[in-house]
Amino acid sequence: MTSHPDLRHGCRWQAYATDGRARTGVLHTAHGPMDTPAFMAVGTAGTVKAMTADAVRSTGTQTVLGNTYHLMLRPGADRIEALGGLHRFMDWPGPILTDSGGFQVMSLASLRKLDKDGVEFRSHIDGTRHRLTPAIAIGLQHQFDATITMQLDECTPFPADHDTARTSMELSLRWGTLSKEAYRPRPGYGLFGIVQGSTYPDLRAASAAGLRDTGFDGYAIGGLAVGEGQAAMLETLDLTVPLLPEDAPRYLMGVGTPDDLLESVRRGIDMFDCVMPTRAGRTARAFTTTGVRNLRNARFAADDRSLDPGCPCPGCTRHTRAYLHHLFRADEMLGPMLLTWHNLTYYQRLMQGMREAIQARQLDVFAAGVRAGWAAAEE
Amino acid sequence: MTSHPDLRHGCRWQAYATDGRARTGVLHTAHGPMDTPAFMAVGTAGTVKAMTADAVRSTGTQTVLGNTYHLMLRPGADRIEALGGLHRFMDWPGPILTDSGGFQVMSLASLRKLDKDGVEFRSHIDGTRHRLTPAIAIGLQHQFDATITMQLDECTPFPADHDTARTSMELSLRWGTLSKEAYRPRPGYGLFGIVQGSTYPDLRAASAAGLRDTGFDGYAIGGLAVGEGQAAMLETLDLTVPLLPEDAPRYLMGVGTPDDLLESVRRGIDMFDCVMPTRAGRTARAFTTTGVRNLRNARFAADDRSLDPGCPCPGCTRHTRAYLHHLFRADEMLGPMLLTWHNLTYYQRLMQGMREAIQARQLDVFAAGVRAGWAAAEE
Numbered sequence: 001m002t003s004h005p006d007l008r009h010g011c012r013w014q015a016y017a018t019d020g021r022a023r024t025g026v027l028h029t030a031h032g033p034m035d036t037p038a039f040m041a042v043g044t045a046g047t048v049k050a051m052t053a054d055a056v057r058s059t060g061t062q063t064v065l066g067n068t069y070h071l072m073l074r075p076g077a078d079r080i081e082a083l084g085g086l087h088r089f090m091d092w093p094g095p096i097l098t099d100s101g102g103f104q105v106m107s108l109a110s111l112r113k114l115d116k117d118g119v120e121f122r123s124h125i126d127g128t129r130h131r132l133t134p135a136i137a138i139g140l141q142h143q144f145d146a147t148i149t150m151q152l153d154e155c156t157p158f159p160a161d162h163d164t165a166r167t168s169m170e171l172s173l174r175w176g177t178l179s180k181e182a183y184r185p186r187p188g189y190g191l192f193g194i195v196q197g198s199t200y201p202d203l204r205a206a207s208a209a210g211l212r213d214t215g216f217d218g219y220a221i222g223g224l225a226v227g228e229g230q231a232a233m234l235e236t237l238d239l240t241v242p243l244l245p246e247d248a249p250r251y252l253m254g255v256g257t258p259d260d261l262l263e264s265v266r267r268g269i270d271m272f273d274c275v276m277p278t279r280a281g282r283t284a285r286a287f288t289t290t291g292v293r294n295l296r297n298a299r300f301a302a303d304d305r306s307l308d309p310g311c312p313c314p315g316c317t318r319h320t321r322a323y324l325h326h327l328f329r330a331d332e333m334l335g336p337m338l339l340t341w342h343n344l345t346y347y348q349r350l351m352q353g354m355r356e357a358i359q360a361r362q363l364d365v366f367a368a369g370v371r372a373g374w375a376a377a378e379e
Numbered sequence: 380m381t382s383h384p385d386l387r388h389g390c391r392w393q394a395y396a397t398d399g400r401a402r403t404g405v406l407h408t409a410h411g412p413m414d415t416p417a418f419m420a421v422g423t424a425g426t427v428k429a430m431t432a433d434a435v436r437s438t439g440t441q442t443v444l445g446n447t448y449h450l451m452l453r454p455g456a457d458r459i460e461a462l463g464g465l466h467r468f469m470d471w472p473g474p475i476l477t478d479s480g481g482f483q484v485m486s487l488a489s490l491r492k493l494d495k496d497g498v499e500f501r502s503h504i505d506g507t508r509h510r511l512t513p514a515i516a517i518g519l520q521h522q523f524d525a526t527i528t529m530q531l532d533e534c535t536p537f538p539a540d541h542d543t544a545r546t547s548m549e550l551s552l553r554w555g556t557l558s559k560e561a562y563r564p565r566p567g568y569g570l571f572g573i574v575q576g577s578t579y580p581d582l583r584a585a586s587a588a589g590l591r592d593t594g595f596d597g598y599a600i601g602g603l604a605v606g607e608g609q610a611a612m613l614e615t616l617d618l619t620v621p622l623l624p625e626d627a628p629r630y631l632m633g634v635g636t637p638d639d640l641l642e643s644v645r646r647g648i649d650m651f652d653c654v655m656p657t658r659a660g661r662t663a664r665a666f667t668t669t670g671v672r673n674l675r676n677a678r679f680a681a682d683d684r685s686l687d688p689g690c691p692c693p694g695c696t697r698h699t700r701a702y703l704h705h706l707f708r709a710d711e712m713l714g715p716m717l718l719t720w721h722n723l724t725y726y727q728r729l730m731q732g733m734r735e736a737i738q739a740r741q742l743d744v745f746a747a748g749v750r751a752g753w754a755a756a757e758e
Binding site for chain 1: 424425426428429430431432433449453454458461462463468469470680681683693697698699701702705706708709711712713715716717
């Protein structure tokens with residue numbers, strides 16, 4: 001740990017160690033530290049589904065992500081602001097990152113109309129009409145009191161031809177500048193820009209350069225994990241990450257599987273978010289040190305072993321696979337509750353392992369060990 | 380506390396104090412104490428719905444109830460026995476009471492056929508054929524390792540004419556004797572008989588006398604809270620409770636509202652179970668010191684107060700009514716989780732209050748205070 005960081009100009013990332021392109025460090029924020037590489041738990045509508053805030057904390061999660069699209073529609077930004085902000089609302093005093101809403105407008109809302117200034121849409125809940133512009137998206141996140149605010153961008157669909165991808169990237173770049181103009185800096189808070197450009201190296205380079213010119217507290221890589229496949233995603237990281245500032249955190253949005261995390265950290269990514277551990281937990285899929293298991297499978301009906309021996313979560317320390325299997329077969333809420341808890345614990349222990357391995361400059365050895373565990377035939 | 384109880388002949392109830400007919404004491408069992416009057420949380424299928432075992436413990440709950448009908452069908456008694464019994468299966472080392480299965484056969488199963496020896500039925504899950512007799516019901520509960528086993532009985536439907544009620548009561552009485560013959564006593568475990576007889580004083584008296592002749596570790600009062608109304612229920616308690624042994628615990632099955640608990644404790648009841656706090660919690664209804672609230676109600680949308688100030692549960696200490704309202708509006712699992720937690724906490728604090736009030740011989744004063752709270756117009 002070096003000297004106490006100066007947060008007057010925003011949140012600040014401090015490196016501890018590197019191992020190849022991989023880095024470990026800490027993002028100092030107004031709401032406490034985020035050790036990186038970090039996995040942020042998705043708390044869409046002001047709750048990490050099936051988890052109390054205490055349970056989320058117990059998994060080692062430091063940062064929660066909120067979705068602006070969901071929160072602006074229900075309960076609404078004015079309501080959250082009046083109730084003291086998202087931290088108080090959901091009992092999460094730690095860092096909160098909110099997305100800009102743009103991604104979910106395009107995937108969830110109806111009657112979307114995109115123009116150069118923003119996007120108009122109808123709520124998927126009640127059909128009411130809404131509009132997002134860079135300034136509106138930043139304003140909403142300000143009302144939420146988000147620790148980290150994301151610029152409004154357009155997540156370029158995949159596949160996209162070069163012209164479409166360029167137009168889309170340039171729109172996001174312009175919105176990045178407008179987002180920065182609208183953003184009100186506060187000590188320990190931050191605004192992140194988002195690199196777009198699909199899988200085109202020249203567009204990714206232009207996007208990264210443009211965002212650096214504008215200047216952000218952190219840089220996200222968007223438009224990946226949208227169907228391009230892991231190989232194309234990692235290639236894009238290979239060429240994009242070196243174009244980003246060394247001293248700012250890098251956030252790969254919406255990623256991913258445990259293997260994606262290993263590969264992306266190796267390429268210099270510091271932050272992740274993904275619904276995978278929580279969504280999988282609700283559908284009986286468990287990430288473990290010996291691979292992925294579906295607890296609905298009949299082979300677990302009489303299995304009196306711990307789901308993942310060594311895991312400190314209550315599902316693993318207190319119960320058997322047979323009990324978890326029973327809960328899912330009987331449609332008991334405790335099944336999703338315990339398996340979400342487990343999966344988040346698994347993800348956070350994986351991140352902790354990577355942070356320690358980078359400190360020891362042993363990330364490849366660590367990754368090989370993790371993969372050997374997945375490959376080991378247990379039964 | 381008097382001397383250490385001798386559990387060689389079963390669980391044993393020890394009185395601390397009385398206040399009128401109300402009593403407080405402790406039921407010593409092989410799995411620890413149950414302070415009475417006690418409210419047992421319903422854990423139908425091996426889980427108190429929407430709660431981890433730790434969360435249930437944190438509410439002050441000492442005893443959990445399991446439903447033989449559900450457990451025999453899924454995951455099955457052989458499975459639970461092979462996995463070390465229900466205590467290990469559901470991580471509940473404390474006392475567990477199981478019902479006999481008879482009540483839910485009559486309410487849930489299809490193609491029921493009742494004869495003098497037992498009942499045949501088809502599973503509501505997969506249509507498989509099953510049979511319950513007194514000996515089978517006792518054997519299943521033995522396999523579960525239930526701390527307290529209930530005799531097989533027929534819960535007489537309401538209304539029933541005197542002849543029907545007498546025939547039904549006599550069947551239950553005979554099954555009580557057969558249940559006792561099948562039961563294998565173990566130190567700190569117990570078998571309870573069940574008084575039936577609808578709302579007919581002579582039948583209740585005959586049932587109580589017959590059960591006393593057979594001799595049980597505790598006496599339940601069944602066939603109430605089935606539509607007869609609170610006044611008829613309390614009248615039945617008025618005449619039935621004095622016919623039961625002074626030194627054995629008395630259990631009013633399937634009851635009830637907080638007001639039912641106050642009135643029944645006053646009449647000498649020691650144990651209760653009811654789905655009310657847990658089921659209500661899943662449907663946004665909260666029991667509080669100032670009455671029942673439906674958190675879906677729009678008037679809570681901006682209410683930044685604690686649901687029930689002074690309540691130690693996480694929903695009340697960490698969140699606002701507005702947040703709970705939001706969770707139910709957004710169909711988030713955390714709503715049912717937090718409200719179940721709250722309602723069980725409310726029920727257990729009510730029981731704790733009654734136990735202390737009986738010690739102080741102030742039960743009527745306590746009850747008046749509780750009712751004044753419910754009646755207070757808060758808003």
